[in-house]
Structure formats: C-alpha cells, structure tokens
Amino acid sequence: MGQIVLKDVTKSFGEVEVIPPLDLTIEDGEFAVFVGPSGCGKSTLLRLIAGLENTSSGQVMIDGSDVTEVSPSKRGLSMVFQTYALYPHMTVRKNIAFPMRMAGLSQEEQDKRIMAAAESLNLVDYLDRKPGQLSGGQRQRVAIGRAIVRDPSAFLFDEPLSNLDAALRVGMRIEITEMHARMKTTMIYVTHDQVEAMTMADKIVVLQSGVIEQVGSPLELYRAPKNLFVAGFIGSPKMNFIEGQEAAKHGAHTIGIRPEHIDVTAKGGTWTGKVGVAEHLGSDTFFHIHETGLAETLTVRAVGDVALRHGDTIHLNPRLEELHRFDEGGARLA
C-alpha cells in the first residue's frame, strides 16, 4: 500500500517561500511525475515527502497516517537520487544489502533478495565490484536495486536519468516503466524533461514556482492544458502562441496551436511565411517559419521529408478544431 497525501503543505527557506500551501493526492500504485522548469520546487516537494526536508506547515500522510514528524528512515520509502548516491566504499552486493542489513533481515533472506534484484537488473556479474568500477547506467541500476529490495510502500525518483546519455536514458525509461507495471508500487518521479513525463506517467503534476499548475493524465494535459504555462511546457516542439488580430478573430487574447496541427499545403493556405531553419529528420520535418505576420517564429511539423529549403515560401493550414484559446490572464477559454 502506498497512498500519499499532502495537506496544506508549505515550505520556506528563511524568508523565501518556495512552496505556497499545496494539496495533492497520489493514489496507491500510481506512477506520478512531477515536472516543471528548474527551480519550480519539484525536488523540494519530493524531499518533503521523503522527509529529507521538514515541512514549514501542513501534513504529509502515507496510507492515512501522519508522517510529518517521522524521520526519513521510518517512512518506509525508497529513493533513487540523480547522483546515484551509492556508498563508494561498499561493493554492489553490500550496497544493495545495506537497507536490509539496517532492517535486520536474515542473511538468507538478504541473499535471496539480492540475487532476485541483480537478475532483474542485469547486475549478477558486477556484484563484487565497487561503484567506481561501473558505468553510469550500471550505477543507476544498483541504486534502483538498493531501492527495490526494501519492498517500500513507494519509490521516489529524483531526476534519476539526467546524468545518463540519451540512448541509455530511453532504455532506462522503459525499464522503470516496466518495473512499475510489474510491481504496481506507487512511484513518484521528478524530472524537468516533459518527454519522460509524457511517456512514463499515469498522472503528471506540472509545477511552476512551487504552485501546481495542473494535474492530469499525459493526454489530458496535451489536449486540454489549463493555461499558457502548461500548454507551452507539455508537447515537443513547443506549442505556437499567436496574439493580436489573429487571436481576436477566434475571440481570445492568445491562441495556441501545436506544430503537428498545422498542415503544409502547396498553395493558398490560411497563413504564409518564409522557411528559416528546416530540420529534416527523415520521418518528420520541422520548419521554423518567419515573416508570417503572426508571431516571430512559427514551428510546424510535417510528416515525412518535405522538400522545402531555407528561404522558400511556405503555405500553412491550421486545423481549427485543434486550436487552444486563452484569455488575458493566460487561462484556458472553454
């Protein structure tokens, strides 16, 4: 079991309030991702749940019991750190055994769990090595192994993949998602990478300046972002925002349209412009378009390889049913 509830939680460092009063519920077995730009308070929020930071006010509840004053070691949570935080003086085996040794598990039980974790994480050959002799990806696996063997009520991940190279990151992302599907344990995952958030989460919590901007499933956030911030943050490449006359035509202060919702036509589209940078990826082509009279740059995604180059005139047709409308304060208009 691992339902986590934050009630009216705040956190201040001295005079600076980094988390204004905040309520959040993460259901048992859910994969929740906290996402936001750096400095938005997502890591602080995770550390409050872990108990590594004390709340300034409010309550943290795990499975219905108040743990606000309980030390991290007694909350029954496991954490995987961005820097792995392995014990450099211990072998992989001892690193993984450490939490079990602290909990006083029998040697037999420890060995059984170490082997099970090592097999599922491909670490069997490395058990007697020290962390310094492992690659980044292997170290992260050891950190995950150390987290798994405790059988925690929830896993906390603090940007665990940001120190890995791109290819490894994709692999580990899938491994962690599969691990969640298999174990069905609550997981809270902090990242600044919206692609990780979209691909892994059951529930995404978008944060800015310590405030929850929106909570929802990846597709809810993609389809109906509550405000300009969420609209701009979720989706890659970023949504295009257009203000002024064109927006007024649709009865809004700002309209937003995603790059994948603008079609390139041969002639006479609604909008025209000049191609700036064209990124040819083979499967897709991203055009950065200038001189549209709408916004400084429009980004458009065309499927396949479209043979337009720098300086060419491009004709565009936005799909009006995919248009997002926002008011002056940036909130979504129904």
Added chain:
Amino acid sequence: MAIVAQSSKAGRIGRASLAWIVALIFFFPIFWMVLTSFKTDADAVKPEFLIFFQPTLENYLNMTANYDYWRFATNSVITAVFATIFALAVGIPCAYAMAFNPSRATKDVLMWMLSTKMLPAAAVLYPMTFLTKSAGLFDTHFLIIVVLMLINLPIVIWMLFTYFKEIPKEIIEAGQMDGVNTWGEIREILIPLAWGGIASTALLCFIFCWNEAYWTVRLTTTDAATLSKLIEGNRAPEGLFFGRLSAVSTAAVGPIVVLGWFCQKQLVQGLTFGAVK
C-alpha cells in the same frame, strides 16, 4: 603554432637551488642537535665549528640511568594518545553536525572555535594553575589529557569539517532513506568514507599533543610530566650542558620524526586541508 608557457632553464635551476637552501636552513638546527648529542659536554661548548670529534654515547646512557627517560616518554605517549582519541570522539560528531546540518550560525561557530586559538595562553596561566591546584588535578594525566584535547579541538574540528564537506550530501541522505540512524550514518558511512581525512587529522593532533610544551611544563611536576618537561628540566641553572640537553631533545623528537617520516603522505594531505584532490 600553439602558444605554450615556457620556463627557462636558468629559472628552473634558480628555483631548485632556492628550495635546497631553504630546506638546509630548516634542517641544520636538527642536524646540529643530533650531532651535539654525541659530544661530551666539554666538546659541546667549544666555540669552534666542530664537526669531527670523538663521539660518545655517554649522554644517552646517562639519560636513561639518571632521568628516567622512559617514564617521561610513557607519559607523552599516554597523554598524546588519549587526548587525540578524545579530540576525535568529540570532533567527529561535532564536524558531522556542522557539515551536514548547517545552520545560519555554523560559520560563526567555526570562527569562534578558531578564535580561541588566538587567545594568548599566558592570559589564562594563573587561573588555570590556581583552579587545577585547588581541584586537586595538578600534575595528573587526566588534566594534561583534557588540556591537550581542548587546545587541539578547534583545529581537529576544522580539519574534519573540511573533509566531511567533500562527502556528497546525497550519500548521507541515501543512508537516511535506507533506514540508518544518526550513529549508524557516522559509523557505517561517514567514518569509512572520510577515513583518510580522519587519519591525517589524528596524526597531526598527535604530533601537536606530543610537541606541546607551554601547558605540560607548567601544569606538571613529576607524575604526569612529559618529554617537554624533561627537556625543560635539563636546562640546568648552573650552566648549560649542551651535550646532555641535545641528547634529551633528540630522544624527545625522535619518535615523532620517525612517525612523521612514515606518514608523510597523510600529513601533507592533512596540512593542505583537502585542497588538492
């Protein structure tokens, strides 16, 4: 062609010679002390620069026979060892707390600790003598151990603090998540990780304790008297017996020089305060 800083040959030779000259200046008094310790008192006071003479072991033989060198040496070992152990026992938790749970006052506390080293020892000589005598602690091992520990504590805490600061906070936090309590963190994580730093701190503290003379000379008479006191006691009022004095001094610094020689690497590390890694 890439521009690379060049150092001229003359410059390099100049610097090397300077280093040798400085090293010789530092080494000479020690060399002369050892040399004098093998001279008779008559030879020792001769005004000429006497390098070749009839060496004698008389000074050393007298020393163990007449002044009970071993008792003073034992006292030195006991007080230095225990003072070092107690300084670490207090210093490790203290530096741990400040390194991993700093508050706004941490910097001030550290500065305040260091500032106690700036107090002239002579300023508290009378109160110390008076208090220890009336408390019945004068000339006891306990007193010397406590005094040596206290005067070295600031430097011990500073050094340990600097070493502990280099341990990533996440490793300690991982320990907390893994279910260790504070003592467990210190025992299982901190001490094994900072072992090198703790060893060089201990070594330096031991050397400082061994060499301390101001308090050990003034707060002891016989029972807890250390080698510093033995040297001081050989400063005979009827005239200086340089041979004897040199032998005692050589025997007093001998152990620490040997220890220092074997632990050079740790010492250099300790003295640079972990600045090079």
